[in-house]
Amino acid sequence: MVNRRVHDNExxxxxxxxxxxxxxxxxxxxxxxxxxxxxxxSRLKQHQGICTGFVIMPNHVHALIWFTETKQLSPFMNKxxxxxxxxIKKLYxxxxxxxxxxxxxxxxxxxxxxxxxxxxxxxxxxxKLNYIxxxxxRAGLVDRAVDWKWSSxxxxxxxxxxxxxxxxPPGMETEDEFAVEL
Numbered sequence: 029m030v031n032r033r034v035h036d037n038e039x040x041x042x043x044x045x046x047x048x049x050x051x052x053x054x055x056x057x058x059x060x061x062x063x064x065x066x067x068x069x070s071r072l073k074q075h076q077g078i079c080t081g082f083v084i085m086p087n088h089v090h091a092l093i094w095f096t097e098t099k100q101l102s103p104f105m106n107k108x109x110x111x112x113x114x115x116i117k118k119l120y121x122x123x124x125x126x127x128x129x130x131x132x133x134x135x136x137x138x139x140x141x142x143x144x145x146x147x148x149x150x151x152x153x154x155x156k157l158n159y160i161x162x163x164x165x166r167a168g169l170v171d172r173a174v175d176w177k178w179s180s181x182x183x184x185x186x187x188x189x190x191x192x193x194x195x196x197p198p199g200m201e202t203e204d205e206f207a208v209e210l
Contacts, residue, residue, distance in 0.1 A: 041080060041094045041197055042101050043156045046109065046142035049135055053086040059123065060116050061178045062191070064089055067112040069192035075104045078195040080153065083160045083179035085167065090160040092153065094197040105142050113137040150200045157184075 048054045055061055061084040068091065072079055077100065080092040095104070116137050120128040147153050161184070164176035173181040182188040 039095065039098060039197075041092055041147040041153055041200070043090070043092055043145040043147055044101075044105065044142050045088060045090050045144075046105070047088040047139045049137060049139055051087050054116060054120070054137055055084055055089070056086045057119075057124070059119050063115045063119065064112050065178070065191040067108050067115070071104055071108045071111070072192070074107075075100050077104065078197060079180070079192055080194065080196055081157045081160055081180040081184075082190075082192075083163050083176070083181075085163055085178075086169075090163065092147070092156060092160070101144060105144075109138045109142070153200055 055064065064084050065082070068079060068082065071077070072093065075095055076097065077093050077095040080094065082089070082091040093101075093104070095101070113136065145156070147156060157180075161173040161179055161181040164170045164179065165173055170176045173179065174185040176182075180190050180194050183190045183194045
């Protein structure tokens, strides 16, 4: 196994990915996705961070995040995953008891770790943004990225609300000719 380090001692954009435990599709229900987005927004507010893009898939999450201070990524991710996990477990116990009863009540919602990738350039940021927006298309969930309700693609294409503010990090703001390839 490759042991990858995420460097958080400079103000880079972080491309983060994390998956449901055993790749279960625990984010299949809209309520689960709303929890993940709500906790992302709440955590960003507390850590003075911004989201440049995201996608919530049935069994994993991608996000592009940036913080005003260094050394925020690990505590941010731990809290985001912890808080959303508690709420998703509660949702499944209350709304989907038949499914929940088939699982071990002590199992995690999320895989223990997350994958982080530092982004230093606008070109790489645009590449990762396009990658996450096209995830639902590649998975066969929609024909066009803007048709997936659970990503920031609709904000970029149509200026529609996506559940949390979408911003560009200082120094990488969008230009008039910037176009996300959807």
